[in-house]
Amino acid sequence: EVQLVESGGGLVKPGGSLRLSCAASGLMFRTQNMNWVRQAPGKGLEWVSSITNDASYIHYADSVKGRFTISRDNAKNALYLQMNSLRAEDTAVYYCVRESGSFDIWGQGTMVSVSS
Amino acid sequence: EIVMTQSPTILSVSPGDGATLSCRASQSVTTNLAWYQQKPGQAPRLLIHGASIRATGVPDRFSGSGSGTEFTLTISSLQSEDFAIYYCQQFHNWPPYTFGQGTKLEIK
Numbered sequence: 001e002v003q004l005v006e007s008g009g010g011l012v013k014p015g016g017s018l019r020l021s022c023a024a025s026g027l028m029f030r031t032q033n034m035n036w037v038r039q040a041p042g043k044g045l046e047w048v049s050s051i052t053n054d055a056s057y058i059h060y061a062d063s064v065k066g067r068f069t070i071s072r073d074n075a076k077n078a079l080y081l082q083m084n085s086l087r088a089e090d091t092a093v094y095y096c097v098r099e100s101g102s103f104d105i106w107g108q109g110t111m112v113s114v115s116s
Numbered sequence: 117e118i119v120m121t122q123s124p125t126i127l128s129v130s131p132g133d134g135a136t137l138s139c140r141a142s143q144s145v146t147t148n149l150a151w152y153q154q155k156p157g158q159a160p161r162l163l164i165h166g167a168s169i170r171a172t173g174v175p176d177r178f179s180g181s182g183s184g185t186e187f188t189l190t191i192s193s194l195q196s197e198d199f200a201i202y203y204c205q206q207f208h209n210w211p212p213y214t215f216g217q218g219t220k221l222e223i224k
Contacts, residue, residue: 102165
């Protein structure tokens, strides 16, 4: 069974940092392009960042550029999102998503709350 | 950035009836468009990709159509499990990948 499992969410103060992880199983992770998508409470979906299978191309939404860093470890079948200088508006559920022409496989999400 | 606009925001329909959801792109995305369904507390689920291709396991009462800037998701004979929020997303010109704001399909 193909599965993406996020972890690392939690409550953090404004200006703080958090590192999200996504463990992939049941797929050939090293060949997959991956993304992070977030959803603020009661709001719609917002693409955050993407990384190609070999990390040769990386993109960020303007809202997180310079603060967030996406990375991956293909040997560990893992995707990461390092989030620095967190703001209240970063509060959201963060989803790890496989991209294969569309966003076809989603994790269950991990909640990040930024509040003092 | 391509802006995706969905209408209506809320659609009230009776079980057994059909529903038509619309998505408009601010510029052509050809057929590089996907539809997702999201239920409360769950991750989104891919329904349609390539504007009209049903994803694996999606019932054939779901159909997508359109190209360019105008797209439609049609659900025939609504079942109780179909009441959810639906999002469209373009894959034509990125970054960023952009989503519509969603249409909530509710029971009338």
